[in-house]
Amino acid sequence: MSDPTPAAAAPAPEAPVNVTRLLAEVARASSVLWVEVEARPYPLWYVWHDDGDPRGTGPAAYVVVGEGEQQLPELPEEVTLILRSKDNGGRLLRLTAATRTLAPDTPEWDAAVAVLGPARLNAPPGLEERWRHGCRIVRLTPHGVPLEGPGEYSRDTHATVPASTAATTATWRPWHLGGRTRRR
Structure with missing residues (x-):
């Protein structure tokens, strides 16, 4: 007697992502996040502060902005945060x-x-x-449903033209002693 061929196993349904847990893990693992102000993303170093610590109310990201620190324009009451994977730099949450x-x-x-x-x-x-005396400490408190997250990423590449700054080279590169290396 032959055994009946087992039916192909149906793919298991994907478990829903616990966004709160993902946010806490990503925020603790990384030290850089992006803040979108007026449709321009700014990279910032930050410290994530969870609940349960008697020193603060968390969970929130704290950033220092100002003289001698990272530069950021005045922030509106709400901003968009972009958290990336520390492993590969891929966008995880927005x-x-x-x-x-x-x-x-x-x-x-x-x-x-x-x-x-x-x-x-x-x-x-x-x-x-x-x-x-010369800086601001800003508390960024995430809330609401993610704009993008696992299983719901935008198909847009998010590629933008680099922001123009005073540090941009606008002319030909300077003369080099011994000349430039030739490309083969």
Whole structure:
């Protein structure tokens, strides 16, 4: 007697993505996010701060903007955050976040500095005072349904023309001692 051929197994339905958990994991793993302001994305280093910490209310991303730090225009009440994979740089989540600038000399500002300070690479002496007098600490609190996420990515390439800056080379490259290397 021959055994009946087993039917082909139906593909298992995909489990829904837990966006809250994905957001927390991606935000903790990376140190750079992109903030879209007036349709232009700006890369920012940040520190992710979760719930349950007595120093802050989290979950939120805290960024330092201003003199001697990263430059960013004044933020509206809501911005779009783009979180990318640390492994391959691919876009994982695009979502809306509320912005709030923290006032110096408040407990929340002190808590943010306590979290941001150790994460700042090559921190100069007097960092806290410099931040207090010449920078803004902004809290970005994600909320709502993601604009893009696993299984719901835009088909657009998101390729844009590079923003024009004073650092752009507008003329021919300078003369080189010994000439330029020839291409083969």
